[in-house]
Amino acid sequence: NPDLVSASEQVAIADATLARARAEFYPKLGVSEQYGVSNNPVTAFSFQLNQAQLSFNQDFNNPGTIDDFHTQLRLQHSLYAGQRTQHSMHAAQAQVSAAASNVEGVQNQLVFRVAEAYYRLLQARNLVIVREEAVSQVEQHLKIVESRFRNETAVKSDVLTIEVRLAEVRESLISTRNQLHLAWAVIENVIGSRIESRGLPATIPPAPWNDHASEVEAAVNKAFDSRPEVEALASQRQAAAEGTLVAEAGKRLAVDLVADYDVFTGDFRRGNDGFFVGLVFHLNLFDGGRTRAEVSQALARVREVQARQQRLMLDIELDVRRAYLQLRDAEARIEVATQAIEQAGESLREIEVRYRGQTASITLLVDAQVALSNARVRRTTAQADIEISRASLERAVGQLTSALAL
Numbered sequence: 383n384p385d386l387v388s389a390s391e392q393v394a395i396a397d398a399t400l401a402r403a404r405a406e407f408y409p410k411l412g413v414s415e416q417y418g419v420s421n422n423p424v425t426a427f428s429f430q431l432n433q434a435q436l437s438f439n440q441d442f443n444n445p446g447t448i449d450d451f452h453t454q455l456r457l458q459h460s461l462y463a464g465q466r467t468q469h470s471m472h473a474a475q476a477q478v479s480a481a482a483s484n485v486e487g488v489q490n491q492l493v494f495r496v497a498e499a500y501y502r503l504l505q506a507r508n509l510v511i512v513r514e515e516a517v518s519q520v521e522q523h524l525k526i527v528e529s530r531f532r533n534e535t536a537v538k539s540d541v542l543t544i545e546v547r548l549a550e551v552r553e554s555l556i557s558t559r560n561q562l563h564l565a566w567a568v569i570e571n572v573i574g575s576r577i578e579s580r581g582l583p584a585t586i587p588p589a590p591w592n593d594h595a596s597e598v599e600a601a602v603n604k605a606f607d608s609r610p611e612v613e614a615l616a617s618q619r620q621a622a623a624e625g626t627l628v629a630e631a632g633k634r635l636a637v638d639l640v641a642d643y644d645v646f647t648g649d650f651r652r653g654n655d656g657f658f659v660g661l662v663f664h665l666n667l668f669d670g671g672r673t674r675a676e677v678s679q680a681l682a683r684v685r686e687v688q689a690r691q692q693r694l695m696l697d698i699e700l701d702v703r704r705a706y707l708q709l710r711d712a713e714a715r716i717e718v719a720t721q722a723i724e725q726a727g728e729s730l731r732e733i734e735v736r737y738r739g740q741t742a743s744i745t746l747l748v749d750a751q752v753a754l755s756n757a758r759v760r761r762t763t764a765q766a767d768i769e770i771s772r773a774s775l776e777r778a779v780g781q782l783t784s785a786l787a788l
Contacts, residue, residue, distance in 0.1 A: 383492055383572065383573060383574040384574055385488055385492065386485070386488050386489065386492055389481075389484050389485045389487075389488040390485055392481045392484060392485075393478070393481040393482055393484075393485055395481070396474070396477045396478040396480070396481040397478060399474045399477060399478075400471070400474035400475055400477070400478050402474070403467070403470045403471040403473075403474040404471055404474075406460065406463075406467040406470065406471075407467060407471075408459075409457055409458060409459035409639075410456075410457070410458045410459070411455070411456070411457050411458075412455075412456050413453070413454065413455050413456075414453075414454050414456070415451070415452070415453050415454075416451075416452040416454070417449075417450070417451055417452075418449075418450045418452070419447060419448065419449050419450070420447070420448060420450075421445065421446060421447045421448070423442055423443055423444075423445055425448075426445035426446070426448040427442060427445065429448045429449075429450040429646070429648070430445070430448060432450070432452070432644075432646035432654060433450065433646045433647055433648055433652070433653050433654050434646075434653070434654035435648065435652065435654075448648065449648045449649070450646060450647075450648060451645075451646070451647050451648065451650065451653075452644065452645075452646055453644070453645040453646075453647075454642055454643070454644045454645075455642070455643040455644075456640070456641070456642050456643075457639070457640070457641040457642075458638060458639070458640055458641075459638065459639045460636070460637075460638050460639075461637040461638065461639055461661075462635070462636060462637045463631065463634075463636045463637075464630075464631035464632070464633070464634030464635065464636060465627065465631055465634075466628050466631035466632070466636075469624045469625075469627040469628045469631065470624070470628050472620075472624045473620075473621040473622075473624035473625050473628065474621075476617045476618070476620040476621035476624060477617070477618070477621045479613070479614075479617040479620075480613075480614045480615075480617035480618045480621065481614075483610045483611070483613040483614035483617060484610070484614050485610075486610035486613075486783065487609070487610035487611050487614060489783045490609075490610060490777055490780060490782050490783050491777065492572070493773075493777070493782045493783055494773050494774060494776075494777040494782055495572045496569070496572050496573065497589065497769070497770065497773040497782075498770050498773065498774075499565070499568045499569035499572045500569060501586065501766040501769045501770050501773075502565050502568065502766060502770070503562075503565040503566065503568075503569055503582070504582060504583075504586050504766060505565075505762055505763060505765070505766035506558065506561045506562040506564075506565040507562055507565075507582055508586070508762040508765075508766075509558045509561070509562075509759060509762055509763075510555070510558050510559055510562055512558075512755065512758040512759055512762060513551065513554050513555040513558045513755075514555060515755075515758070516551045516554070516555075516751070516755040516758075517548070517551045517552055517555055519730075519751055519754075519755075520544065520547050520548045520551050520751060521548065523544050523547075523734075523747060523748075523751065524541070524544045524545065524548055526734075526737070526738065527540050527541050527544045527744065528541060535740060536744075539744075540744040543744050543745070543748060544744065544748070547748050547751070547752075551755070566580070586765050586766065586769065588769075589769050589772060589773060598702065598703055598706045601702045601706060601775065601778070601779050602698070602699050602702045602703070604779050604780075604781075605698050605699075605701075605702050605778055605779045605780055606695065606698065608779055608780035608781055609698055609779075609780035610780060611694055611698075611780075612691075612694065612695075612698070612780075615687060615690055615691045615694055616691070618687050619684065619687040619688065619691065622680065622683045622684040622686075622687050623684055625680045625683060625684075626677065626680035626681055626683075626684060628680070629673065629676040629677040629679070629680045630673075630677055632666060632669075632672075632673040632676065632677075633666060633673055635663065635664065635665050636663070636664040636665075637661060637662070637663055637664075638661070638662040638664070639659075639660075639661060639662075640658070640659070640660050640661075640662055641657070641658065641659045641660075642657060642658040642659075643655070643656075643657045644656050644657070644658070698778070701778040702775070702778040702779060704778075705771060705774040705775040705777070705778045706775055708767070708771040708774065709768065709771035709772060709774075709775055711767075711771075712764050712767035712768040712770075712771050713768060715760065715763075715764040715767070716761060716764035716765060716768060718760075719757055719760040719761035719764050720761055722753075722757035722760070722761075723754065723757045723758055723761055725757075726750065726753040726754035726757045727754055729750050729753065729754075730747075730750040730751055730753075730754050733746050733747050733750045734747065734750075
């Protein structure tokens with residue numbers, strides 16, 4: 383799934399940022415080569431002096447053209463930066479933790495999306511079966527009515543009523559088959575690849591997770607501890623706090639070590655070398671309010687993350703309660719739908735007998751068939767909703783990935 387790949391790359395980005403922060407603890411060593419040519423008296427004098435080739439037996443006002451190759455090896459190292467380096471590394475470490483938690487959050491959401499798409503696919507397949515059975519039933523009813531009409535025990539309107547009902551159930555079957563094709567497209571979209579095998583189990587299989595939370599309050603408390611998003615925001619808050627310390631370090635003294643080794647030559651055969659070692663002290667006396675603005679920005683970022691943490695807690699609680707109620711609703715609906723199927727099936731059989739005996743109208747027969755078909759649709763939907771709601775509750779609690787692993 384590309385969403386998971388994207389989240390994983392965010393971890394790689396955070397790891398690289400951490401490596402960059404750690405690199406500030408090490409010195410920098412570089413080499414450079416500079417070439418210059420000049421007949422300017424001052425520049426030529428400097429070239430000759432650096433090369434230890436200066437001679438007083440010359441016209442300093444007309445030195446001629448002088449070549450200079452300057453090879454330099456430079457070492458730079460920050461001895462003290464007001465703890466900016468340490469806090470930058472701590473902030474980067476917190477961002478790595480946040481990115482890892484985001485991956486867990488994406489996995490948690492991804493497992494739910496796959497589960498939801500899978501059970502909606504099974505629901506669509508079962509609805510096709512229900513609609514096909516409805517078409518078959520209505521076709522049988524049409525044969526009965528046409529037989530009675532030929533025997534002059536039914537009127538033409540009875541035949542027309544059944545034909546209208548047959549057109550309706552056939553239209554529903556066409557729509558349901560299209561929904562099945564769409565369900566396949568949805569699950570392929572969520573997975574991120576094509577599914578070559580289109581085989582499905584005959585019945586809706588039990589999910590690898592269970593209804594772990596018996597009480598909604600316990601589920602809410604568990605979600606506060608288990609949701610990866612909570613840990614991610616906590617790490618982001620820590621990173622923001624470290625960012626405040628990084629900004630405040632701009633007010634402190636900084637000390638750098640600089641060491642150079644230089645070689646000056648005009649022809650790479652003769653020349654002169656030398657070295658320089660020094661300390662550089664930096665103290666920000668006035669920067670137009672830049673450091674103060676950076677500190678204010680960092681503090682605002684901390685407050686913004688705190689506000690997002692509060693919003694996340696509210697959203698998690700609502701998420702858990704919604705999933706919990708949806709599960710209870712689906713469980714209640716499937717019981718009612720199962721009973722309705724039994725009652726509607728018995729009613730349809732009785733009315734079919736009565737219709738053959740000319741003691742029931744065609745309207746009662748159609749209504750009974752519609753009631754049975756609708757009850758089967760409701761039970762099929764409730765079966766899928768139960769498994770999806772269970773997955774949603776595990777996702778809301780933050781344990782869907784671990785439940786799948788079990």
